[in-house]
Amino acid sequence: MKNLLSLPLMTLMLLMLAGCGGNEDGAEDAMPDIEEETTEEVTTEEAAAGGTGNTEDNEASTEESQEETTEESASDSGTSEPSTEEGAMGGASASGPYEQNMVQNPAGEQCIMNRLAAEYCDGITMQEKFLAYHHLTFTNELPIPSNIGCLECMVDYSFAVMDGNQEPISKNEVDQKGVPFSPELETFMESYAYELANFFNGHPSALLEYLDRDGPAMWNIHDNRLSGNYADHTTHSVDVQNIEDMGDGTYKVTMYREYEHVTSKGIGSGTVEYTVNETPHAFEIVTFQAVDTASDDASTGGSGGAVSGPYEQDFVQNPAAVDCILSHLATEECEGFTMQEKFLAYHHLNFTNELPISPNIGCLECMVDYSFAVMDGSQEAIGIEEMDAKGAPFTPDLDTFMESYAYELANFFNGHQNRLMDYIGQGSPAMSYLDNNRASGNFADHTTHSVDVKNIEDMGDGSYKVTMYREYEHVSSNGVGSGTVEYTVRETPHAFKIVDFMAVGS
Numbered sequence: 001m002k003n004l005l006s007l008p009l010m011t012l013m014l015l016m017l018a019g020c021g022g023n024e025d026g027a028e029d030a031m032p033d034i035e036e037e038t039t040e041e042v043t044t045e046e047a048a049a050g051g052t053g054n055t056e057d058n059e060a061s062t063e064e065s066q067e068e069t070t071e072e073s074a075s076d077s078g079t080s081e082p083s084t085e086e087g088a089m090g091g092a093s094a095s096g097p098y099e100q101n102m103v104q105n106p107a108g109e110q111c112i113m114n115r116l117a118a119e120y121c122d123g124i125t126m127q128e129k130f131l132a133y134h135h136l137t138f139t140n141e142l143p144i145p146s147n148i149g150c151l152e153c154m155v156d157y158s159f160a161v162m163d164g165n166q167e168p169i170s171k172n173e174v175d176q177k178g179v180p181f182s183p184e185l186e187t188f189m190e191s192y193a194y195e196l197a198n199f200f201n202g203h204p205s206a207l208l209e210y211l212d213r214d215g216p217a218m219w220n221i222h223d224n225r226l227s228g229n230y231a232d233h234t235t236h237s238v239d240v241q242n243i244e245d246m247g248d249g250t251y252k253v254t255m256y257r258e259y260e261h262v263t264s265k266g267i268g269s270g271t272v273e274y275t276v277n278e279t280p281h282a283f284e285i286v287t288f289q290a291v292d293t294a295s296d297d298a299s300t301g302g303s304g305g306a307v308s309g310p311y312e313q314d315f316v317q318n319p320a321a322v323d324c325i326l327s328h329l330a331t332e333e334c335e336g337f338t339m340q341e342k343f344l345a346y347h348h349l350n351f352t353n354e355l356p357i358s359p360n361i362g363c364l365e366c367m368v369d370y371s372f373a374v375m376d377g378s379q380e381a382i383g384i385e386e387m388d389a390k391g392a393p394f395t396p397d398l399d400t401f402m403e404s405y406a407y408e409l410a411n412f413f414n415g416h417q418n419r420l421m422d423y424i425g426q427g428s429p430a431m432s433y434l435d436n437n438r439a440s441g442n443f444a445d446h447t448t449h450s451v452d453v454k455n456i457e458d459m460g461d462g463s464y465k466v467t468m469y470r471e472y473e474h475v476s477s478n479g480v481g482s483g484t485v486e487y488t489v490r491e492t493p494h495a496f497k498i499v500d501f502m503a504v505g506s
Helices: 004-018 106-113 126-138 151-163 171-177 185-200 216-227 319-326 339-351 364-376 384-390 398-414 429-439
Strands: 234-245 250-260 267-278 283-290 447-458 463-473 480-491 496-505
Touching: 106 126, 126 151, 126 185, 126 234, 185 216, 185 234, 185 250, 185 267, 185 283, 216 283, 319 339, 339 364, 339 398, 339 447, 398 429, 398 447, 398 463, 398 480, 398 496, 429 496, 463 496
Parallel strands: none
Antiparallel strands: 234 250, 250 267, 267 283, 447 463, 463 480, 480 496
């Protein structure tokens, strides 16, 4: 059974992968964020967990690109002030941190658009190539690949799909249809190092696809990114020194890296040992541990035994809300606490190992009941990847799912622990919009005041149109704002996935 602890984080990380424009709501994937960097100045990014900063706020783009827009409705072209954060359509232009000069790299994008031809790629680093490729997929200039771990493979796949020589394969179809490529483990690990750097910088990356959702690595990386100690990151060199096949579908990989970041005092280095599982379509990093004590990243990737990241800030610490969760949501213990505070307290208890993480989302009461049932021994623990085979522990109503999403969205924009990525379809427009909105920073200090699901229309093909009104407040809302958004939601075997949205009223 995989460790359930990293589910919420992965959520957070998945959201960051996509990086697209939109308005207020949280992004997909997220999941999950800093892999291995310790909080010490010269530690490697992957060897320590924890941190007190909050770089996630900088990574996420705002859902509401205007001061009074709602989190879901503002578009890249600019909507009127009352639009919602989610109302932006498509991802036709770069937004968020990619607009910074240090990220804009026309030469790198020319390299990619010329299919990595040597004459166009001379002098372009691998990190710049990865970033340029993700930007081009983000702006819809290239199809997004269904796999990761090999830049050449991803570029070949995107152009093959664009040229009509390859049938598009979504991530959910990989196991059924076969994969367009399967990178070697050495190449996979090298690629991971460059994705890690862009992830720490808050730039478009696919880092979460390299990590096991249920493994400690996801938690540790998330905390490290939140610390802010590894921003302005560059991967200078990577050397996979050893790969040991354990004979059970797992590998021990020893990798040396030279890197530079905001707290490294110049170029630092470190060697880390990774535990990697083979999957039907690639690999997943489960955990890691520094193996050279000379570097400051010698701490191991643990399971998240102490509170770290933004939860240590005074406005997030809320022992009373934690007591509300630990009381099984008893009325007397929960009086006076908002739903947003309850969601945050529940995720905190998951993170600190005080409650098992639920493999599903969309209903706080259901998640709390599941966690206590597992802890009490009356419920078998079910990992996210086992849900389809074993059945989900609960399937929330769609209106409850959507209401829960609004509270996760707020914590997502604030850089706090959340499960937003589990609400969003991977690779969907919704993920792109939310990622860009969070990166803008315009929707930080976010509070969801009220939620009203006004209409649910069953489209008869496993999808729904959901109209939801929200009242919210954030750093650029000029007080309490409101907006109505229409969501496209697809049903999955264990819950629902939001794939798109559009503002329909202020």
